[in-house]
Amino acid sequence: MLEEKIGPWRDETASKLELESGSRVAVIGGGPAGSFFSYFLLDMARRLGIDLRLDIYEPRDFSLPGPTGCNMCGGIVSESLVQALAVEGINLPPTVVERGIDSYVLHMDLGSVRIDTPLREKRIAAVHRGAGPRGVKDTKWRSFDGYLLELAMGNGAHLVRGRVTDISWKDGLPQAKIQGGPPQAYDLLGIATGVNTSALKLFEKLDLGYAPPKTTKTYIADFYMGQETVNRYLGSSMHVFLLDLPQLEFAALIPKGDYATLCLLGHEIDRPLVQRFLDAPEVKQCLPPEYRVPEDHCHCSPWINVQGAVRPFADRVVFIGDCGVTRLYKDGIGAAYRTAKAAATTAIFEGISAEDFRRHYWPACRAIRADNALGKIIFAITRQIQKRRKDRGGVLRMVSREQRTERGPRRMSMVLWDVFTGSAPYRDILLRSLHPFFLGRFVWEIIAGIVARIWSINGQKH
Amino acid sequence: MENGALGKVYQDSQVIVRQGEVGDCMYVVQQGRVAVVQERDGKEVPLAVLGKGDFFGEMALFDREVRSSTVRAIGEAQVLTVDKKTLLRRIHEDPSLAFRIVQQMSQRIRELDAELVRMKASVLSLE
Ligand SMILES: Cc1cc2nc3c(=O)[nH]c(=O)nc-3n(C[C@H](O)[C@H](O)[C@H](O)COP(=O)(O)OP(=O)(O)OC[C@H]3O[C@@H](n4cnc5c(N)ncnc54)[C@H](O)[C@@H]3O)c2cc1C
Numbered sequence: 341m342l343e344e345k346i347g348p349w350r351d352e353t354a355s356k357l358e359l360e361s362g363s364r365v366a367v368i369g370g371g372p373a374g375s376f377f378s379y380f381l382l383d384m385a386r387r388l389g390i391d392l393r394l395d396i397y398e399p400r401d402f403s404l405p406g407p408t409g410c411n412m413c414g415g416i417v418s419e420s421l422v423q424a425l426a427v428e429g430i431n432l433p434p435t436v437v438e439r440g441i442d443s444y445v446l447h448m449d450l451g452s453v454r455i456d457t458p459l460r461e462k463r464i465a466a467v468h469r470g471a472g473p474r475g476v477k478d479t480k481w482r483s484f485d486g487y488l489l490e491l492a493m494g495n496g497a498h499l500v501r502g503r504v505t506d507i508s509w510k511d512g513l514p515q516a517k518i519q520g521g522p523p524q525a526y527d528l529l530g531i532a533t534g535v536n537t538s539a540l541k542l543f544e545k546l547d548l549g550y551a552p553p554k555t556t557k558t559y560i561a562d563f564y565m566g567q568e569t570v571n572r573y574l575g576s577s578m579h580v581f582l583l584d585l586p587q588l589e590f591a592a593l594i595p596k597g598d599y600a601t602l603c604l605l606g607h608e609i610d611r612p613l614v615q616r617f618l619d620a621p622e623v624k625q626c627l628p629p630e631y632r633v634p635e636d637h638c639h640c641s642p643w644i645n646v647q648g649a650v651r652p653f654a655d656r657v658v659f660i661g662d663c664g665v666t667r668l669y670k671d672g673i674g675a676a677y678r679t680a681k682a683a684a685t686t687a688i689f690e691g692i693s694a695e696d697f698r699r700h701y702w703p704a705c706r707a708i709r710a711d712n713a714l715g716k717i718i719f720a721i722t723r724q725i726q727k728r729r730k731d732r733g734g735v736l737r738m739v740s741r742e743q744r745t746e747r748g749p750r751r752m753s754m755v756l757w758d759v760f761t762g763s764a765p766y767r768d769i770l771l772r773s774l775h776p777f778f779l780g781r782f783v784w785e786i787i788a789g790i791v792a793r794i795w796s797i798n799g800q801k802h
Numbered sequence: 803m804e805n806g807a808l809g810k811v812y813q814d815s816q817v818i819v820r821q822g823e824v825g826d827c828m829y830v831v832q833q834g835r836v837a838v839v840q841e842r843d844g845k846e847v848p849l850a851v852l853g854k855g856d857f858f859g860e861m862a863l864f865d866r867e868v869r870s871s872t873v874r875a876i877g878e879a880q881v882l883t884v885d886k887k888t889l890l891r892r893i894h895e896d897p898s899l900a901f902r903i904v905q906q907m908s909q910r911i912r913e914l915d916a917e918l919v920r921m922k923a924s925v926l927s928l929e
Contacts (some may be wrong), residue, residue, distance in 0.1 A: 435806075462809060
C-alpha cells in the first residue's frame with residue numbers, strides 16, 4: 341500500500357526514465373493545457389520518429405451549450421498567444437473567434453477613453469470556451485476548447501470521454517481509472533484538470549509533494565444582446581472599468597457574437613458586489629437604454645488560481661496549466677500554452693523523471709511565478725489609482741492626450757493595454773511604468789488636473 | 803470579412819510589404835490570398851501566391867536587410883502581423899517555436915533548388 345502511494349522515484353537505481361516508441365501517455369483534462377500538451381507532445385514525438393499512444397481523459401462535451409460544455413472564463417485569447425499560435429500553424433478560424441478585438445475602452449467615473457493598438461489590427465480573439473451560454477438560440481460559433489481538442493485528436497490523440505476518479509501506482513507506473521472502467525497503466529501522466537475540480541484531492545493523497553494552487557472565487561455572466569446591438573454598443577473593443585468598488589481588481593465587458601461576457605476578478609466576488617457593479621452609471625452607459633439583464637442569463641462563479649502549485653511534477657507526472665502554475669488574473673490560456681509546451685519539450689527531449697522536470701520544466705513555471713509577484717505590485721498600484729480621484733484624472737488626461745496625437749510615445753496607453761489584455765510580462769509593464777518620462781508625465785497630468793479643477797471652481801464662484 | 807477574422811483587412815492589390823523597406827515583423831495569412839513579387843529593372847517578377855496559414859516577411863526576423871519582395875493582396879485578404887520582439891522573446895524562451903518557420907524556410911530552399919535545377923537544365927539543353 342505504502343509502495344503504491346510513494347511511486348517509483350525513490351528508487352535511486354532506476355534507469356533514465358524516458359518516452360520511446362510504444363510508450364503510453366495519459367492526459368487528464370482536455371481543456372487548453374491538456375490539448376496543447378497533447379498536440380505538441382505528439383508533434384515533437386513524430387518529428388523524432390517516436391510513436392506514442394496518448395489518451396486524453398475529458399468528461400465534458402464541448403459541443404453542448406451552457407455549463408456542461410464550458411470551462412468558465414472571459415474568453416480572451418491574448419495578443420501574444422494569437423501571434424504565437426499563428427507561428428505554430430494554429431490560426432484561430434472565424435468559426436471559433438466570435439469577435440476580433442482591436443481596441444479597448446477604459447471607463448472611469450471621470451470619463452471614458454478609447455485606446456487603439458498602434459497597428460489598428462485585430463490581434464485579440466474573443467471566444468466562448470463551450471458552444472455558447474445556456475439557452476443559446478443559435479450555435480453559430482464553435483467551442484474554443486472543442487477546437488483545440490480536435491487539433492490534438494488530429495495529431496493522433498485518443499479521447500476517452502470520462503472523468504478520472506482514481507490514480508494509483510502499480511509496478512512503478514501510474515494508473516488512471518474512470519468510473520466503471522479498469523485502471524490503465526501509463527508511462528507518463530500529464531495532469532491538466534484546472535482548479536475547478538475535486539480531482540486535485542486525488543493527487544494530494546499520492547504524496548508526490550504536490551500542493552494544489554491557492555484560489556479565489558470570481559464571477560462571469562453572459563448577456564444576450566444580439567449581434568447588431570453588440571456591434572453598436574460595444575463594437576470590437578474590450579470595455580474595462582476602473583471603478584472604486586472594494587474587492588474588485590478587474591472588471592471587463594467583452595463583446596462576443598450575440599453576447600457580451602461580463603468578467604469580474606477580485607477577492608471573493610459576491611452577488612451584492614455584482615449588483616453594485618451593474619448599477620454603476622459607467623456600466624449602464626455601455627448597454628442600450630432600458631436594457632435589463634435577462635433573469636435567466638448564464639452565469640457562474642469559477643475559482644481562479646492566484647498562487648501556483650507546489651512541486652507540480654514527480655517521476656512520470658507533470659501538472660500543467662491552471663492546476664500547476666499560471667499567470668495572475670491574465671492570459672491563463674497563454675500560460676496553459678507555455679507550460680504545456682515546456683512540459684512537452686521536457687518529456688520528449690530530456691526525460692520524464694522528477695529531476696528532468698525540475699531542471700527543464702520548472703524554470704518555465706518559476707518565470708511565471710516570479711512575474712506574478714511583480715503583477716501583484718501592479719494590481720496594488722492600480723487599486724490605489726482606482727481609489728484616488730486625482731490619480732484617475734491623471735490617467736484619463738494622459739491617455740486622452742496620447743490618443744489625440746498620431747505620433748509620439750503612447751506610454752500610458754501601452755501600459756494600460758498590456759495590464760488589461762495580459763499581452764506582456766508584468767516585469768515589462770512595471771519597468772515601463774517606472775521610467776522617469778512616464779512618471780514625470782503622469783505627475784504633470786495629475787497637477788494639471790488639480791489646477792484645472794481649482795480654476796473651474798473659482799470660475800464658478802465669481 | 804466576418805467579425806471574428808483576426809488581423810487586418812487588405813483590399814485587392816493593396817501593398818502589405820514593400821520591397822526595399824525596412825521591416826520588423828512577419829505576417830501570417832488568415833484569409834484570402836496574397837502575391838509575392840520582386841521588382842527588377844522596372845518589371846515585376848511573380849514569385850509565389852500564398853494562402854491561409856502561410857507566412858511571409860520572416861527573413862526580417864533574422865537579418866537586418868530590407869524587404870526582398872513586395873507582397874500584395876489578391877482580392878480581399880486578412881493578414882496577421884507578428885512582432886519581431888514578441889516572437890524573438892518567445893523563441894528565446896521556447897526554441898521549438900521556430901520549428902515551423904525553419905520548416906517553411908527549408909521547404910522554400912527545396913523549391914528554389916528545384917527551380918535552379920530546372921533553369922540549369924534548360925540552359926544546358928540550349929548549349
Ligand atoms: C473569471 C475568469 C476569467 C478568465 N478569463 C480569461 C481570459 O479572458 N483569458 C485567458 O487567457 N484566461 C482567462 N482565465 C483563465 C483561464 O480560464 C484558465 O487559465 C484556463 O482555462 C486554464 O486551462 P486549463 O486547461 O489548465 O484548465 P481548464 O480550462 O479548467 O480545463 C480543465 C479540464 O479538465 C477537465 N477535468 C477536470 N477534472 C477532471 C477529471 N477528474 N478527469 C478528467 N478531466 C477532468 C475539465 O472538464 C476541463 O475540461 C479566466 C479565469 C477566470 C476564473
